Amino acid sequence: MGKHNTPMLDELEKGPWPSFVSDIKQQAAKGKHILKDAPEDLLGVMELSYEDKVTHWKHGGIVGVFGYGGGIIGRYCDQPKMFPGVAHFHTVRVNQPSSKFYTTKFLRSLCDLWEHHGSGLTNMHGSTGDIVFLGTTTDHLEPLFFEMTHELNQDLGGSGSNLRTPECCLGQSRCEFACYDTQEACDNLTHEYQDELHRPAFPYKFKFKFDGCPNGCVASIARSDMSFIGTWRDDIRIDQAAVKAYVGGELAPNAGAYSGRDWGKFDIQKEVIDLCPTGCIRWDGSKLEINNKECVRCMHCLNVMPRALRKGLDTGASILFGAKAPILEGAQMATLTVPFMKMESPFDEAKELVEKVWDWWMEEGKNRERLGELIQRKSFQEFLRICELDPDPRMVDEPRSNPYIFWKEEEVEGGWTRDIEAFRAKHQR
Amino acid sequence: MTEEEAKKLILETLQGKSKAKSKFYLKDFYAMIPDMKNREVKNIVNRMVSEGLLEYWSSGSTTLIGLKGMGKQHGEEDEA
Numbered sequence: 283m284g285k286h287n288t289p290m291l292d293e294l295e296k297g298p299w300p301s302f303v304s305d306i307k308q309q310a311a312k313g314k315h316i317l318k319d320a321p322e323d324l325l326g327v328m329e330l331s332y333e334d335k336v337t338h339w340k341h342g343g344i345v346g347v348f349g350y351g352g353g354i355i356g357r358y359c360d361q362p363k364m365f366p367g368v369a370h371f372h373t374v375r376v377n378q379p380s381s382k383f384y385t386t387k388f389l390r391s392l393c394d395l396w397e398h399h400g401s402g403l404t405n406m407h408g409s410t411g412d413i414v415f416l417g418t419t420t421d422h423l424e425p426l427f428f429e430m431t432h433e434l435n436q437d438l439g440g441s442g443s444n445l446r447t448p449e450c451c452l453g454q455s456r457c458e459f460a461c462y463d464t465q466e467a468c469d470n471l472t473h474e475y476q477d478e479l480h481r482p483a484f485p486y487k488f489k490f491k492f493d494g495c496p497n498g499c500v501a502s503i504a505r506s507d508m509s510f511i512g513t514w515r516d517d518i519r520i521d522q523a524a525v526k527a528y529v530g531g532e533l534a535p536n537a538g539a540y541s542g543r544d545w546g547k548f549d550i551q552k553e554v555i556d557l558c559p560t561g562c563i564r565w566d567g568s569k570l571e572i573n574n575k576e577c578v579r580c581m582h583c584l585n586v587m588p589r590a591l592r593k594g595l596d597t598g599a600s601i602l603f604g605a606k607a608p609i610l611e612g613a614q615m616a617t618l619t620v621p622f623m624k625m626e627s628p629f630d631e632a633k634e635l636v637e638k639v640w641d642w643w644m645e646e647g648k649n650r651e652r653l654g655e656l657i658q659r660k661s662f663q664e665f666l667r668i669c670e671l672d673p674d675p676r677m678v679d680e681p682r683s684n685p686y687i688f689w690k691e692e693e694v695e696g697g698w699t700r701d702i703e704a705f706r707a708k709h710q711r
Numbered sequence: 712m713t714e715e716e717a718k719k720l721i722l723e724t725l726q727g728k729s730k731a732k733s734k735f736y737l738k739d740f741y742a743m744i745p746d747m748k749n750r751e752v753k754n755i756v757n758r759m760v761s762e763g764l765l766e767y768w769s770s771g772s773t774t775l776i777g778l779k780g781m782g783k784q785h786g787e788e789d790e791a
Contacts, residue, residue, distance in 0.1 A: 342770030344784060349761055355771040358788040370788070373771070442767070442774030443737060481757040482737055482767065482774040483750075644749045649736040650773055 284310060285319070286326035290333070306403060315402030319367025320417050324403070327365045338365075345372050345420055347427040351481040353438030354423060372423065374400070374415035375439035376430070377472070377479075378407055380465040381452045391434055399426040410489065411449030411500070412439035443486055445478035449506075450492035451499040459584065460494030461512030461597035462625035468492050470629055471636075484640070485647035495593065496579040502605075502616070507653045508636065509602040509616045510625070514594030517574045518583075524590035525550075525570045535586050554583050598624040601635065603665070604654030614654045617662065619669060621676045635669060642668040663688050717744050717755050722764065725778045733782030734768050734775035 284307065295301045303325065310321035327338050343356025355373040362369035376392070392413065396402055400418035408414040418426065430436045439447035448471055451457070453464030471490055472479065478488075491502030494512040502509035527533040528548060534541060535548050555565050562576035563583055570590070572583075584591045601623055602616035623631055639653065642665075647656050657665045666673060691697045712720075724743045725735070740756050741749045756776060759765040766779045 340788070342768060343788060344766055344768050346767055346769070351757065351760065351767045351774060352769070355769060362788075441771055442769040444774070481753075481760075482776070483753050485736070485738060487772060641750075644753075647738075649738050 284325065285322040286329060288325050288329040291325055291329050309402050312402070315397045316399065316422075317367060317401050317418065320371065320401035321367075321403060323365040323367030324371070324401070324417065327359055327361065327368055330361065330364075339371075343372075345423060347423055347438070349480070350427075350438060352441040352444040352479070355441055357417070368417060370419045371401070371417040372420065374418065374423075374426065375408065375410075375441050375447065376413040376415060377437045377439040377447050378411050378413050378449070380450055380468050381455060382407065382411075383455070388434070392436075395426065395429055395434065399429075409505070410439070410446045412447045438480070440479045440487075443482040443484050444480065444488075445475050445483070446487050446489045447479070448472050448490040448492070449500050451494050453492070453494040457494060458588065459497060459512075459581070459593060461514055461593055462494065462510075462599055463627075464492040464494045464510075464512070466627055467510065467625055467629055467632075470627060471633070474629075474633060475636075478640075484644060486650045486652055488640075488643075488653065492599075496581050497585070503602060504605050504613070504615055505607075506605055506616065507603065508639070509605060510599045510632070511602065512597065512625075513579055513600045513622065514597045515622050516594035516596040518572050518577065518594060519592040520570055520572065521590050521592075522569060525565075525587065526568075528587050528590055533587075533589055537588055554586050557582055598622050601632070603639065604652075604657050606652045606654045609652075610655055611658065614658075616654070617657070618677050619665070619671065621674060638669055661688070712744065712746060714755055717747060717752070718759060718764070720744060721756070721759065722778070725765075725781075729778060729781055734777040736773075736775060740776070 288303075291303045294303045306321045306325055309315065310325075315321070331338050338360050340358040340360050343358055345356040346352075346354045353375050355375070357371045357373055359365050359368045359371060393402070393404070396404060396415050399422040400415055403416040405414035405416055415426075427438070430438075448468045450464035450468035451460070453462075454460040455465060468490075477483070488508070489506040490508050490510070491500045491506035492510045493500055493502045496511055496513065498511065502511060524533065528535060529550050531548060535553065550565050555563055559580050560576045560578055562573040564571045564573075584593065599622075600618060601620035602618050604614060605616035606614050620635065623635075625632065643653050643656055646660060647653070651659075662677070663673070666677075721740060721743055737753060737756065741752050744752050747755075756765065760767060760776070763779055765776050768775045768777060768782070
């Protein structure tokens with residue numbers, strides 16, 4: 283048994299899945315970290331929280347590194363005498379490399395640095411994408427920051443009312459579906475908005491995420507205030523010979539995924555054509571046709587037959603705004619605002635849009651109001667006016683239930699006033 | 712209003728409120744200097760933190776700003 287008796291946490295080590303409890307115990311046993319009692323006391327305080335069914339962490343604090351207003355989150359335990367190893371247990375957010383590519387040398391350097399200045403415990407990666415260093419004391423923050431920036435050339439990420447660490451999918455480095463260079467876009471905007479990333483600028487958090495295609499591997503549509511999703515505006519390219527090869531069983535569907543059991547012969551009608559959400563794809567037994575104007579980029583046909591169907595060549599991104607997790611109105615998906623924008627360095631068009639939106643949100647947003655909530659409160663129509671965009675049918679999900687687009691009084695003959703008597707003469711109540 | 716005048720006004724306003732409240736949202740600072748653009752006020756507030764006049768408090772999700780040394784300080788976190 284370790285320093286604390288943890289029967290409930292020990293339950294989490296049973297079963298076939300990886301266990302964070304085992305990971306923490308492993309770090310405690312390894313013992314190379316400078317804050318010797320931190321892993322054991324972390325288990326202790328978690329067990330107590332499981333018993334009491336309340337947290338034993340206090341809320342935030344005054345910690346940080348000089349010149350930065352984000353990246354370090356103060357964490358203090360409300361039972362410091364019982365768990366001195368985690369009495370001060372600050373979190374450090376480290377800006378992950380684009381697409382989370384590492385060399386093992388760099389990973390080892392990060393871990394060595396963290397064992398030298400903290401608990402040795404990490405979270406790879408946090409929900410926003412950062413490398414998260416879990417638990418250190420205030421006196422270690424400045425030395426850690428100095429060594430990380432000067433020796434590893436590695437910056438902190440965002441926290442608090444800042445721009446949060448931007449995140450991107452693998453993009454064109456590994457994926458044939460990527461419609462723009464997500465890594466370049468992520469890196470460029472991260473550098474452009476260093477001030478917003480490191481110093482509080484907004485009413486609340488703001489997240490950029492870059493998905494190279496509508497498969498959405500970083501889930502930007504659900505998890506970012508400004509979501510870039512790769513798309514194309516010409517036609518899906520069709521290789522008819524490859525389609526026939528899929529139908530004939532010479533090519534494995536889904537690039538061989540799901541091949542662990544026998545699903546029977548590939549049935550293009552059942553597995554592709556009938557599943558198209560807009561019914562825009564047709565197979566007559568010898569030729570595949572797509573009505574591209576009706577395609578909503580669900581990606582299913584491309585995913586199932588990647589050798590036969592490829593994205594178009596005129597590529598860029600759709601830009602959506604306003605996703606968030608539930609706090610006020612419940613979870614919200616992003617709303618399509620710019621159906622298509624070319625995404626080429628230096629991304630000036632995207633930056634122009636970013637700044638229009640930020641100016642509005644900084645002016646109109648209430649404290650702790652996410653952009654999506656502001657759009658809901660002030661209307662999408664107002665948001666479009668700020669963005670200097672015209673309404674477009676593609677912004678409407680379901681006509682009549684969320685039209686979002688309304689007439690202004692000056693656009694309607696006679697305005698909002700009317701002769702009610704004349705109206706009632708024709709329409710009974 | 713010059714930057715120095717804005718800083719002085721911010722400090723006076725915060726000192727006047729310090730008995731009732733020690734931490735403020737960034738938006739509260741915009742209201743203190745309504746004639747200045749929000750982005751300029753934000754930059755001044757952040758510079759005042761670097762100069763040691765103000766300090767950040769962060770919950771992790773939200774950042775508040777107050778006079779340096781006011782409210783609960785790091786050294787008091789272990790006190791009951």
